Amino acid sequence: MERVAHLLSESPEETELLGEALGRLLEAGQAVALAGELGAGKTCLVRGLARGLGVDPSVYVSSPTFTLLNQHQGRLTLHHLDLYRLGDPDELVEVGFDDCLRGDGVTVIEWMDRFPSEAPPERIEVTLAFAEAEDARRLEVRASGEGHLRVARRWAALAPRVVAPR
Ligand SMILES: Nc1ncnc2c1ncn2[C@@H]1O[C@H](COP(=O)(O)OP(=O)(O)O)[C@@H](O)[C@H]1O
Ligand SMILES: [Mg+2]
Secondary structure (H helix, E strand, C coil), X not given: CEEEEEEEECCHHHHXXXXXXXXXXXXXXXXXXXXXXXXXXHHHHHHHHHHHCCCCCCCCCCCCCCCCEEEECCCCCEEEEECCCCCCCHHHHHHCHHHHXXXXXXXXXXXXXXXXXXXXXXXXXXXXXXCCCCCCEEEXXXXXXXXXXXXXXXXXXXXXXXXXXX
């Protein structure tokens, strides 16, 4: 996993815009693993990402906390997973996680850090954390694999607020 950038978002709208920019850049078969506490902004980022992938803006993207997997059709299919309530990694097999990763859509996983050994080896990883101001969040971006690194670097280059790592 290579460190790519530290980004700062100062509002939910800004996090969505960051997600949208990433959604425009993602390529078929790529995966994004999201980490960070409840309320850190993972779903907010995915909401923007969906828009960037061309998912119908009238679709409201929410955490698939109970369903584990939501899928939305866009320029590429978005497979959106949330592992918050996952008890056993075997459930991932049942839900078709491997098919998502092998297919030509984009797979985005909230709470991937709960099951690190199940994470796809090549991925963009975004860890969101609460920052000083109430509506501020830090996004630590890392990536592994040539294609994912390229997209992550392009994304970071577009981001309005790249901050120094702490
Ligand atoms: N800069 C920010 N980025 C994202 N969300 C923010 C930000 N500032 C405040 N918020 C709020 O934090 C909450 C994030 O919720 P959500 O995206 O569902 O988090 P998670 O999926 O990580 O649990 C929302 O209520 C959102 O309005
Ligand atoms: Mg969420």
